[in-house]
Amino acid sequence: MTRITLLDGGMGQELVRRAGDRPTPLWSTQVMIDHPGLVQKVHADYFAAGATIATTNTYAIHRDRLVRAGIADRFEALHAAALAEAAAARAAHGSGKIAGSIGPLAASYRPDIHPPHAEAMPLYAEVARLLAPGTDLLICETVASLAHARAALDGVLTAGLPVWLALTLDDEDGTKLRSGESVADALPIARDGAAALLANCSAPEAMPAALDIFATGGLPYGAYANGFTRITKEFLADSPTVDALSARRDMGPDIYAGHVMDWVARGATIVGGCCETGPAHIAEIARRLRETGHEITADLGAPRQEPA
Numbered sequence: 001m002t003r004i005t006l007l008d009g010g011m012g013q014e015l016v017r018r019a020g021d022r023p024t025p026l027w028s029t030q031v032m033i034d035h036p037g038l039v040q041k042v043h044a045d046y047f048a049a050g051a052t053i054a055t056t057n058t059y060a061i062h063r064d065r066l067v068r069a070g071i072a073d074r075f076e077a078l079h080a081a082a083l084a085e086a087a088a089a090r091a092a093h094g095s096g097k098i099a100g101s102i103g104p105l106a107a108s109y110r111p112d113i114h115p116p117h118a119e120a121m122p123l124y125a126e127v128a129r130l131l132a133p134g135t136d137l138l139i140c141e142t143v144a145s146l147a148h149a150r151a152a153l154d155g156v157l158t159a160g161l162p163v164w165l166a167l168t169l170d171d172e173d174g175t176k177l178r179s180g181e182s183v184a185d186a187l188p189i190a191r192d193g194a195a196a197l198l199a200n201c202s203a204p205e206a207m208p209a210a211l212d213i214f215a216t217g218g219l220p221y222g223a224y225a226n227g228f229t230r231i232t233k234e235f236l237a238d239s240p241t242v243d244a245l246s247a248r249r250d251m252g253p254d255i256y257a258g259h260v261m262d263w264v265a266r267g268a269t270i271v272g273g274c275c276e277t278g279p280a281h282i283a284e285i286a287r288r289l290r291e292t293g294h295e296i297t298a299d300l301g302a303p304r305q306e307p308a
Helices: 012-019 028-034 038-049 063-069 072-093 117-134 146-159 183-191 204-214 253-265 279-291
Strands: 003-006 053-055 097-102 137-143 163-167 173-177 196-200 221-225 270-273 295-297
Touching: 003 279, 012 028, 012 038, 028 038, 028 072, 038 053, 038 072, 038 279, 053 072, 063 072, 072 097, 072 117, 097 117, 117 137, 117 146, 137 146, 137 196, 146 163, 146 183, 163 183, 173 183, 173 204, 183 196, 183 204, 196 204, 204 221, 204 253, 221 253, 253 270, 253 279, 270 279, 279 295
Parallel strands: 003 270, 003 295, 053 097, 097 137, 137 163, 163 196, 196 221, 221 270
Antiparallel strands: none
């Protein structure tokens, strides 16, 4: 059948849940500081569940966030700590690849406050250079606008590794980005350097419309959705943080894996989970992929294989 690259599931929300601590604006970064070794354990559990990619706990390690928390001097050290925990988990597992996560500047889901290109591009490049020595690829995650996509790609490509571009969608209309811009308009940007095009951190129901557009783009593509209640425009207008969101009760491993198998039927070759998915979700996806004859691989963007 098809060779499928299986990503891990959510890291930040999983860390917050396991730590049992009250969420802070530093989110998963604070958990990593307060609970050394917990990130490695989460990576290990995802590998054991069947994931072939470990995504580093670096999504929220940006200078702007650390400055607000008064720990800007720990920027490099925090990236190094996250890389070390991922590397230790992979070494113990004996296989797999490491993807360096690069989240949005300023805030998630807020393209209106993303910095201008000239400011954003070097900041993304700086993070990419820190992650590159310990990773096999880099993922620009939760990309909410065309301007964000251009700045992130221009910056991250300077590190010389394969780059996956992961777009976050309007939960009510998967043909649009969070910015309201067309997903189709992101295709030429992605083709200008990205090794794969993904949709992430959006409702599972929004993914099919985006995947059908991705299928025309000429790149390997896929999706990894969140298990949050719908992120509405009214919610975003209130300058929220992720801890204000609640988990859906109808998105357990069985139902989520059903969505993923639909994405695979639409040509997705890179799948996994985002916020509010955990090792049980990845294990169920792995089970269904194998049950239906697919090969789970660590290939960095396996192309679609049509039946002979």
